[in-house]
Amino acid sequence: MDVPQVLAEIIFQAAEFLAEGRPVTVLPDEEMLSTQAAADILNVSRQYLVRLVDAGELPAEMVGSHRRLRATDVAAFKADRDAKRNSALDRLTSLSEDVDGYALGNKPR
Template sequence: MPPLMMDPIQPDQGDVSVADEALHHIRDYLDRRSDNGAVHLVVDDEHGREELVVPRGAVELLARILAHMAAGKGVSVVPTNADLTTQQAAELLHVSRPFLINLLEAGEIEYRMVGTHRRVRADSLLDYMRRDDRRRRAAADELTALTQEMGLY
């Protein structure tokens, strides 16, 4: 298994343009073909023409990556079963390490001990992020409803 790559790939302006153009083609392709079979990609470069066969899920993931790159955002890929250090997990959440430790100790995110060190599985972190996003949306919806009820909107 390759090492965990936490450093995102930062697109330059040329990458942003190429990603945006490729994204349109890939989305069109995925919209036209709803089957879940393998996708045949053709690479045509100075070394010749070659066909690559990849799972549809990989192409869907590629579309997500390209969407971020087209927006000028850095991208990294982390396997869901990866064990993250508390510093890596905190960076993914954009919080301080002490704040993350509080979340772990409060039971908000599952973790395990490896000797004296905490390890957070990426899928546990993603579950927390989804739950937190739902809570935030519910709070925003409640505030919107209150604002409308009070006639301030």
Template sequence: MSVLLSNGTVFIEEGLREQAAELLRRIPDLGAVGFTVAAEDGAQSAVPADLGSFLAHVLKGLARGRVSVATLPDELTTTVAAELVGVSRPTLMKLVRAGELPSHQVGTHTRLRTADVLALRRSRARARREALDALRELDDELGAGFGAD
């Protein structure tokens, strides 16, 4: 059972944590499956992949014992932004100084718009995918057989 408080906090009883742990024992890689929501009247709807990934993260956290879910603020510190982008804070600051990531000062502190950080994250992920695809094409052309015996 769970209880939703007016401030948006959801308290989970131990039984739900145990159910999440059991689900993960049966299906250890929830990220590789899709989620479907079924209404009481039998209507079903597939859960979009991004939302399914979020639900898988929540279930994994719940199975381990505790999970906290919050929305991102409009502005981020450089430390949080670096973690989201997947780089060190000094590397993030190099991107800011190079003009690749807009920022502004709040007193002596650098702040970044969440939307800008997420756009950079998507751009870097796309560039990594394109680089991997190019390597695969080169591998196919040269017949080097990465991963082949």
């Protein structure tokens, strides 16, 4: 069975994430998500997600009285948030290393 290259790459990346114990969700780009589904993907509370939407940090559309978010917008927000988080952790690690924060047993009592 011939598999298109783009599909093979998706399967490979999903397999890597699963091997690391990370959850994988596959959604079409145009999929519209409820606030609860988007909150679950971002691993935040629904109320916090609604605050992000209301603050304009995450785009959403009103469908009747309900907010709906595009899967691509949620994925982009998650990627940006994770990149910022990793950068902050890298800076914190660097600062700790600069002051020998990881040296064991060197602290005066």
